[in-house]
Structures are given as structure tokens and as C-alpha cells.
Amino acid sequence: MMRETLELQKKAFIKDGQPTYNQRVDRLKRCMALIETHDDQIVEALNQDYKNRSHHEIRTSEIDQSIRNLGFTIKNLKKWMKPSRRSSSFGTGLMGAKTIMKPMPLGSVGVIAPWNFPVGMVFYPAASILAAGNRIIAKPSEFTPCTSQVMKDAVEKYFDKSEFAMFLGGPEVGAEFTSLPFDHLLYTGSNRVAKKVLANTANNLVPTTLELGGKSPTIISEDADLSLVAKRIMFVKTLNAGQICLSPDYVFLKRGLEDQFINELKNVFGDFYPNGNEDDYTSMVNEHHFNRMKSYIEDAKSKGADVISLGNFDSEPKDTMTTKVLINVNDSMQVMQEEIFGPLLPIMLYDELSEVVDYINAHDHPLGLYFFGNKKSEQDFVIDNTRSGGVTINDTMFHLMQSHLPFGGVGPSGYGYYFGYEGFLNFSNLRGIYYQTNSDAVLSVLRPPRGKAFGIFSKIMKKLS
Missing domain, CATH: 3.40.605.10 (Aldehyde Dehydrogenase; Chain A, domain 1)
Known part of the structure; x- marks a missing residue:
């Protein structure tokens, strides 16, 4: 049919x-x-x-x-x-x-x-x-x-x-x-x-x-407003419970800011989903994907990660898993090898921005890339030295909302x-159409028998752009 x-x-x-x-x-x-x-x-x-x-x-x-x-x-x-x-x-x-x-x-x-x-x-x-x-x-x-x-x-x-x-x-x-x-x-x-x-x-x-899709990274610079960053990351990370191709997959945070940032994430999640507002949080699409999240958590824990749950209304019968932050992660863990497509947010720490760029470039080009920071030099450094389908500065995913911009990936992200x-x-x-002139003076030079005029014309053609 x-x-x-x-x-x-x-x-x-x-x-x-x-x-x-x-x-x-x-x-x-x-x-x-x-x-x-x-x-x-x-x-x-x-x-x-x-x-x-x-x-x-x-x-x-x-x-x-x-x-x-x-x-x-x-x-x-x-x-x-x-x-x-x-x-x-x-x-x-x-x-x-x-x-x-x-x-x-x-x-x-x-x-x-x-x-x-x-x-x-x-x-x-x-x-x-x-x-x-x-x-x-x-x-x-x-x-x-x-x-x-x-x-x-x-x-x-x-x-x-x-x-x-x-x-x-x-x-x-x-x-x-x-x-x-x-x-x-x-x-x-x-x-x-x-x-x-x-x-x-x-x-x-x-x-x-x-x-x-792919693993879209989020980079947070030391001059970023962590309260605002937490709100903007959590808005997209909780949207559809992180089941989005452009969801922030993992975070690179300036070393020393981790405690403050995690507290901000906890506060934001609590503000988004106070008691009685649990129905505004989406479940995993089915039991298979709920169990996939559980397996990522168990694998990460077994390899040294710590898991911090931002919510308290997880429900296995409803396939609901609230957003969880993972710290002390490394590339041996499944959560850092595969696109998460769910409510898990690994946090990695960095000292120099060049380390982050090197890490991103050593992995598949992501569909999206996000940078929070106010220094134009840092913004340009990240944009100019990485490859991704799109970029949002000081937010996540919002390049998708810009109707005048194309949406697509690069390399492994599409x-x-x-x-x-x-x-x-x-x-x-995109059909190229050419309407030829009725004048034949120049064109006749190209046809046999070719004489001196052809040689002159050949030299001119080489210089035309």
C-alpha cells in the first residue's frame, strides 16, 4: 500500500x-x-x-x-x-x-x-x-x-x-x-x-x-550568573523530562563553583515543581526508557559517580524519574558515552576553557552547544574552535526557536x-537555468576552425572570475 x-x-x-x-x-x-x-x-x-x-x-x-x-x-x-x-x-x-x-x-x-x-x-x-x-x-x-x-x-x-x-x-x-x-x-x-x-x-x-541529536554540551564560565543559568538549563532539561535531541546532555563547570551551582539547581527544581505540581512533569515514554535511565545511574555509581536527586516524586509505576545530577563522572560510564535522552545531568569540572574545547572536539560533533558567560572573547573562542549543528549563548536550545535560522546537525549529529x-x-x-544570447560573435570564436582569436579568448577566460 x-x-x-x-x-x-x-x-x-x-x-x-x-x-x-x-x-x-x-x-x-x-x-x-x-x-x-x-x-x-x-x-x-x-x-x-x-x-x-x-x-x-x-x-x-x-x-x-x-x-x-x-x-x-x-x-x-x-x-x-x-x-x-x-x-x-x-x-x-x-x-x-x-x-x-x-x-x-x-x-x-x-x-x-x-x-x-x-x-x-x-x-x-x-x-x-x-x-x-x-x-x-x-x-x-x-x-x-x-x-x-x-x-x-x-x-x-x-x-x-x-x-x-x-x-x-x-x-x-x-x-x-x-x-x-x-x-x-x-x-x-x-x-x-x-x-x-x-x-x-x-x-x-x-x-x-x-x-x-548527540551529546549537546553546556559550558558555564566563572562570570555567569549561576541563579539565572540554573533556571535556563532546568527549563530545557525538565522539558519532556529531558527527552529532547537538543537537551543539555552534560555540563562543564568552572572548578570551585560546583556546590553553589548544585544548590541553585535544587532551588530551581523546587520552584518549578512544588507540592501539587507533579503533573506538570512528564514521565519517560515507556518502561524500557525508564529502565535505561536506571541502568545509567547504576553503571555510573559502580564506577565512582555520586547521584543527587533534585526531586522527590519518582514513580516506577508511572515511569517518572525526576532530574538527577551526576558528579565525579568519567568517560568509562555509559552516561558519558551515549546520548542520555532523559532527566540525568552529569557535571564535569574544568580549569581552563581550552580543556573543554579539546574534550568536545575529541567526541562526535553535537547537534547543539551552549555557553554561559559574558566575555565576548570566551564566547568567540568556543564558537570558533568547536563544531556543532547550532549554538545558543547564555541559554540552551533557543537557537531552535529562531524562525530565521536553519535547524540541523553536522557530521554524526546529522x-x-x-x-x-x-x-x-x-x-x-535548486535548478540552474541559463538563457543564451542571440548574439553569436563571441561564441563563434570557440568553434572550429580555431585561430588567433581563440588563443586570445582563452587567455581572457583564465583571468575572468
């Missing part, structure tokens, strides 16, 4: 031609309406998939952010669609030649979305994909079956399957999905699965965009972009 749907979309793409501006806006607006009319069902479904998911977080991260991004895309689409004029080479522009770059649709784009933001991670990139004039077939995660079903029903209500289709299922469906001859495939998830995805897409030479203009370009065929 998936293959048949893809064929249907490919035939419709050829028959209908590239969609107009109005048709693209209509599709984007239908996405907005789809989300707005199913918002209560989304909240309910996510709380069935998770044993507890913060209603406030669902509204802001899944619903409001999706709608905001779709609206921003609509606002800028007409400008993005315009062909851009380029200079013509060899002086032919003076004789009437014209060179343009015209962004055109690719065709049908496959989207494999993860479980941590099952709505947003379909509709965030959908804004870029539909804006570029493409059609979509999406496969949401099997870990959030109730939410996936709500999305599938909603998509089928608002879209013909020749425009936007959705298929549900586990690894077997995923394997078949990635074997289809899409015109582009976006995968969001783990590095381990990404390798399998690429092995399948390679058979059809399908271009891919990968968003893979490649390609969505969001904003770069997302539109990422899912477009």
Missing part, C-alpha cells in the same frame, strides 16, 4: 505540475487547521502514550510551535519562491544572456518522525516540505500509537493521499518505508537506526536529511536542514 501511494503521488505530481503559491499556502493552512481542530485529542492521546505528559508542554512544544512555524512559512513563502538572478559568465550578460536559480519541487518526500515530539516532528518539517511544493508520506513512531492514530485520522480528513499520506507500524514498516524510491527522505532518530536507513535509501540513491529559508531550499531542486 505504501508503494502504491508513492506511485499515486508521483503520477499526480507529473499530471498537476508544480503547485502554485496559492496551492502551497492552502496546504500549509490545512495543516494549521488540522492541528487546531485536534488539539484536545492530541493532548489526550499523548497522555495515553506517556503515563503522564505535561498538558502545558504539549500546548507549547507540539501545538503552538507547529502552528507558529507554519504561519511563519506562509508569511515568507512568496519571497522564497522567487527565482534569483545570477551574473552570466564570459561577459555574455552584456549581450542579453540571463542566468537564474529557480527553486522547484523535488516530488514526494518521506518523513520518519520520532516519539519524543510525535506531532511537532511531523509538522515542523512538513512546513518546509509543502512550502517547497512537494508531497508527503509520513511514518510516525510506533512508541506513541495513540498520537499516531490521531494524526493519521486528521491527515486523512484534511488531505487527499496524493498530497499527504501517513502509515503506521513498527520496524518492519520502517524497513519497507525506507526502501521506497522517494525523491527525498527525512529521518529523525538515533545514529544506530540512521545507518540502517541509509543502507536502504542507498539502493535507490534517495537523497536524505538526517537529524540525529545533515541537511529544515525551518526557515534554508529548510525551503533543502527540500527544493
Whole structure:
């Protein structure tokens, strides 16, 4: 059925031609309406998939952010669609030649979305994909079956399957999905699965965009306001219980500040979740991931780490684990080897900023990197001497919220972009078009029989840029 749907979309793409501006806006607006009319069902479904998911977080991260991004895309689409004029080479522009770059649709784009933001991670990139004039077939995660079903029903209500289709299922469906001859495939998830995805897409030479996460470091300089730093780190670290690809994975703290900083973290967590506010804290998505956190803690303790719990309402039956700080950590521990994707926050100490940069560069390039400090020289040193998908200074993750910035990784944390203009370009065929001049005086020099004029012209060409 998936293959048949893809064929249907490919035939419709050829028959209908590239969609107009109005048709693209209509599709984007239908996405907005789809989300707005199913918002209560989304909240309910996510709380069935998770044993507890913060209603406030669902509204802001899944619903409001999706709608905001779709609206921003609509606002800028007409400008993005315009062909851009380029200079013509060899002086032919003076004789009437014209060179343009015209962004055109690719065709049908496959989207494999993860479980941590099952709505947003379909509709965030959908804004870029539909804006570029493409059609979509999406496969949401099997870990959030109730939410996936709500999305599938909603998509089928608002879209013909020749425009936007959705298929549900586990690894077997995923394997078949990635074997289809899409015109582009976006995968969001783990590095381990990404390798399998690429092995399948390679058979059809399908271009891919990968968003893979990684261990995003947070660096705290000695001049940072630790009270403010704690609030900003904890806001993102507690969001979805740390189950975010851009969540601060570990902290590098100036030696001597550890006691003060941990006290600030305790105070902030207590302020965020006073007695009676536990329902605003999200559980782990399932028992497997709850036990994964427990195994990280047990492994770290066995190798010398100390664990400090910031909350007191952990619940194994609810798969709820409050944020925990780990100190005296080292690279032999699983928590420092794998992306945590949960409510654990290891803290490492440093004396010189160069040590931190060396450590980051010795590991896989992360999706995000965060620096807290007010010295421009230190900010520039970190930015200029590390590699990451994005950077936020004096906060965490907020580069993701900037609609005018692209979002994506580098190397092991992924490649390609969505969001904003770069997302539109990422899912477009950047088609170079050249309109030749009718004047043949210069061009005739290039053809046989070639004489002295060709030699002169050859020398001139070498100097032209």
C-alpha cells in the first residue's frame, strides 16, 4: 500500500505540475487547521502514550510551535519562491544572456518522525516540505500509537493521499518505508537506526536529511550568573523530562563553583515543581526508557559517580524519574558515552576553557552547544574552535526557536536542514537555468576552425572570475 501511494503521488505530481503559491499556502493552512481542530485529542492521546505528559508542554512544544512555524512559512513563502538572478559568465550578460536559480519541487518526500515530539516532528518539517511544493508520506513512531492514530485520522480528513499520506507500524514498516524510491527522505532518530536507513535509501540513491541529536554540551564560565543559568538549563532539561535531541546532555563547570551551582539547581527544581505540581512533569515514554535511565545511574555509581536527586516524586509505576545530577563522572560510564535522552545531568569540572574545547572536539560533533558567560572573547573562542549543528549563548536550545535560522546537525549529529529559508531550499531542486544570447560573435570564436582569436579568448577566460 505504501508503494502504491508513492506511485499515486508521483503520477499526480507529473499530471498537476508544480503547485502554485496559492496551492502551497492552502496546504500549509490545512495543516494549521488540522492541528487546531485536534488539539484536545492530541493532548489526550499523548497522555495515553506517556503515563503522564505535561498538558502545558504539549500546548507549547507540539501545538503552538507547529502552528507558529507554519504561519511563519506562509508569511515568507512568496519571497522564497522567487527565482534569483545570477551574473552570466564570459561577459555574455552584456549581450542579453540571463542566468537564474529557480527553486522547484523535488516530488514526494518521506518523513520518519520520532516519539519524543510525535506531532511537532511531523509538522515542523512538513512546513518546509509543502512550502517547497512537494508531497508527503509520513511514518510516525510506533512508541506513541495513540498520537499516531490521531494524526493519521486528521491527515486523512484534511488531505487527499496524493498530497499527504501517513502509515503506521513498527520496524518492519520502517524497513519497507525506507526502501521506497522517494525523491527525498527525512529521518529523525538515533545514529544506530540512521545507518540502517541509509543502507536502504542507498539502493535507490534517495537523497536524505538526517537529524540525529548527540551529546549537546553546556559550558558555564566563572562570570555567569549561576541563579539565572540554573533556571535556563532546568527549563530545557525538565522539558519532556529531558527527552529532547537538543537537551543539555552534560555540563562543564568552572572548578570551585560546583556546590553553589548544585544548590541553585535544587532551588530551581523546587520552584518549578512544588507540592501539587507533579503533573506538570512528564514521565519517560515507556518502561524500557525508564529502565535505561536506571541502568545509567547504576553503571555510573559502580564506577565512582555520586547521584543527587533534585526531586522527590519518582514513580516506577508511572515511569517518572525526576532530574538527577551526576558528579565525579568519567568517560568509562555509559552516561558519558551515549546520548542520555532523559532527566540525568552529569557535571564535569574544568580549569581552563581550552580543556573543554579539546574534550568536545575529541567526541562526535553535537547537534547543539551552549555557553554561559559574558566575555565576548570566551564566547568567540568556543564558537570558533568547536563544531556543532547550532549554538545558543547564555541559554540552551533557543537557537531552535529562531524562525530565521536553519535547524540541523553536522557530521554524526546529522545533515541537511529544515525551518526557515534554508529548510525551503533543502527540500527544493535548486535548478540552474541559463538563457543564451542571440548574439553569436563571441561564441563563434570557440568553434572550429580555431585561430588567433581563440588563443586570445582563452587567455581572457583564465583571468575572468
